[in-house]
Amino acid sequence: MKTIRIYILGLLATASVSCNNDYLERYPIAELAPENYFRSASELQNYTNAFYNRLPDALAIHYNNPNQADDEARNTLAAEIQGTRETPSSGGGWDWAELRRINFYLENSHKCTDEAARLQYDGIARFFRAYFYFDKLVRFGDVPWYDSVLDIDDEGLTKARDPRELVFANMLSDIDFAIANCQEAKSGQLITKWTALALKSRICLFEGTFRKYHGLGNWEEILQECVEASEALIHSGTYSIYAGDPSTAYQELFIAEDAITSEVILARRYDASVPFVHSANFYILSASYGRPGMQKSVVNSYLMKDGSRFTAIPGYETMQFFEETQNRDPRMAQTIRTPGYKRIGRNEVSVPDFATSVTGYQYVKYVLAPAFDSGQSTNDMPIFRYAEVLLNFAEAKAELGTITQTDIDQSIKLLRDRVAMPNLDVAAANANPDPYLLGEYAQIQADANTGVLLEIRRERRIELVKEGHRYRDLLRWKEGARLEKPFYGMYFPGVGEYDLDHNGSIDLVIYQGQAPTAIPGRQYQRLGELVLENGTSGGRIVNLPDIIKQWDEDKDYYYPIPTQELQLNTNLEQNPGWDRAGS
Template identity: 70%
Template sequence: MKKYKYIYLYVLMALFSGCNDDFLERYPLSELAPENYFQSENELKTYTNSFYNALPVALDIFYNSPYYADDDARTTVHDEIRGVRVVPTTGGGWTWTELRRINFFLENSSKCEDKSVVAKYNGLARFFRAYFYFQKIKRFGDVPWYDTTLSVDDEGLFKARDSRTLVFDKMLEDIDFSIANLEVTKSGQLITKWTALALKSRMCLFEGTFRKYHGLEGWERILDECIKASEELMTKSGYGIHTSSHQSAYQDLFIQEEPLVKEIILARQYSPEIPFVHSVNFYTLSASYGRPGVLRSVINSYLMKDGSRFTDIPNYKTMQFYEETQNRDPRLSQTIRTPGYKRIGETVTSVPDFSTCITGYQYIKFVLEPKFDTGNCTNDMPIFRYAEVLLNYAEAKAEKGTITQSDIDKSIKLLRDRVGMPNLNVAFSNANPDPYLEGEYPNVSKGINKGVILEIRRERRIELIREGFRWDDLLRWKEGKRLERVFYGMYFPGIGTYDLDRDGKIDLEIYSGKKPATVPGRQYQKIGELVLENGEAGGQIITNPTIEKHWTEGKDYFYPIPTQERQLNQNLTQNPGWDDDSNL
């Protein structure tokens, strides 16, 4: 069934992706002229299926810059983190093609006589308009609001940017319409009422906390909308947290060819028959695509299995791989290779591979068995899942200052129950804020909820790692300066041999000078190529030691408006700090 559904949707996407990308051009295809089209439900459905192209693909979710931010390191550092972005001449995310298609549909869908059908597909279109503008305000802040199609001589093409307040209020109108009119059935493939509620929860958490930490007005009202949307989904949708074994339930979510619809609200689906596949195995396990590895600050954030803080252990900074991975939150061993790891489809244990992992902490999240290593992966990529909604709810409540233990019990507790972890205790967290997390997030102000806000941020980072949230989180928390820090990997006390998983066999030799005689099955890393803090005397791995990272407050939270766009429309103002030398 999945095969045929996906072929249908894929063909439709291919049909519509060929449309001209010029924002000012009218649709030239006679078969899409409003007098000949939009007459039936099938025609509305066919047209709106093209909107799904706006959703992220697998590469966006598990790999693309800059979404992983400070969760992992690669051999290269992207421009956003290096602080070397420049004002583009054109492009740069300032594209409006999809919006015009949406508005074109909304202007013509009423030609279908069945008004209930019109309302349903208008709900879908307005979902995607809210989604479109969500990406725009995150990237640029203030942007022009358009809810009609414009001709080449329309003065609206040359309007100034509207305030993000106006734009976000319009987005709320759109998403509320979607919630009221979309179908209530569950679907891992199609947008429903529940997807719309999940989007409202996400965009309101972003906007509410962005306004709070960036000193903008109206954040309380927006966080109330996040709480309201999250609560409705939590109480009425029937979604829940996927549970099975504490040792596998979390990892299971990310290796399925059909989404686990108990928790996955919407996923990007893949199929070998089309073919429509992705390359998560190849990007994770080859030496060709940056050798991604999780940073040590992430590893430090995982709690002990009994709920105590790893970073309260006096010698945590100098713990080696085996010791630091013992008795931890089970999500750690379902996210990276830890001692005893057996790859799906194999019976032998595997240690981290330093030739394909720059930090030593090697991802297993999303990774399938070896037969998929050539770039033919078909596991689905979650776009919205219930766990995120629970995290949004808890964070919005905490930031509003209204969170109670009861709120935690119906949100964070469910995520920890999945893996057999103790619950988060509000009173203890607020009375004893974690000093390590205080150093990680210095912008969290002192107050009665500081401790629990920090703990929710811990939970969010761990639960949603590699799902494309971290960059947005740092932007909305005004924590961009974190990206200037040294990105550390594993700790080693110096040159020598290491049995990483303590199975009695040497797995790694760190050496200086001439390479030792090769022993089969042993990895070799030369000091200088593997950079440790103190050289031969050891320390944490330093990734990208020769690349400087810079973050400019007041500038780098937004992208610049392209030069050509400002030349064409001199009412467009540039974002602060960006000099495009356009002489405008």
């Protein structure tokens, strides 16, 4: 049975709410004054529990745009995807309140005489400081580093931005402290040594590859840190890839009421009894919330069941839904509706619903039974998975040029074993890099490991789709220009009647002009409202064809600093290209 832990804490004149404890306790704000607080292990625990609010919720993980980037099409576009960001006057992610709370704790935790407890909770605080700064580094690049609480008249409040090298070095110091001092006992909801290793693996892969592809230098040692953090998790034997029936095991990870902690290192918990619920079913299946659908380029990336490339099949570009979904990597049918799909809690077969998916490739990942459709989903949301650590390890080794078949066997192979897919062959991949993937990634640097690196990127996209990683992946690979490309859906040769699952019944009618007389069980889409790239001559569904998406290579890899902050602190310099409010 689930438990949601709640603390209501004050910090000077503020209160924080967290959902990570077994019981409810209330403390008057006055009791949190440093002279009479931070004295016991329980007080340190209570205070650091508030930091868990920093972790992403279900909305941020599976839905927030631009996190899904070029994996997903919708009927609305985030400003980052469309290229219409503007310099804000305030806000814009330039917030430091949470950092002040963390530093306030670290300046006062020494009052606790229980040294073991203090080190453990200091480790949690420093995990969250590294986590906080990772978000800032990704968003702004250089940022001021603060490791103490500043008074309102402190000169440090008007310091210039520190270089990302210094910020990242301090982040590593924090995360290494967390690794050394957080609890070793596994927990799906608490920060542990293993969560800290997973975060180190993630941030080092980002920073190492960002520096490599953006020409910033000193990337090799950071990728080696990623390798070593990942190896520490791998060799510990603490986690494994969840297995079972290859046709269901992958999907089970994301519909589990309680996170499957053999693989899930950290999850956001949900429980209807609190109530603490999310709306995955509603967001994915509602006609009024974006109508999200997988992009055609992702569908093309799934391998065939025998490990061969779908895009090597002659005529793959004009394959219709039934043909293109046959004999594919089983993760496809566990991520989107494919022929024969039966919704949890129902016996009838359901085809994709074009009223709720703009591409026709409709998600099933995270989707529970119809009883949860009104916004009451309670499946836990994975934040860190062992699968990601394995992918980080393989990619870092490939980027360093040191990857071997043994490395693949202890990483990518485990993910493919889950779904009974053939292993990745390093020599074969490098001897024949996939032309389709070469076309997907313009910035990849051709070398002896190009083929296997492309396959690792394929694996990462398929395994982690809709988990909120893709936008940052494009940033670090310097592939933001991919967002300018049209977002496509299913292919149709033109107007007509379509039996999507080949069961002998018409499921979809694409018509032109006056709507035909409706027949129950059929969906109707008017050509022009459903846009095909070649009009009456058919083609792929085009998402938002009238919107021109833009990506500025000189500025869009960073966010702008709000103009109000530049006025308050004249030592701050704006990121390149973001010179004026509204630009």
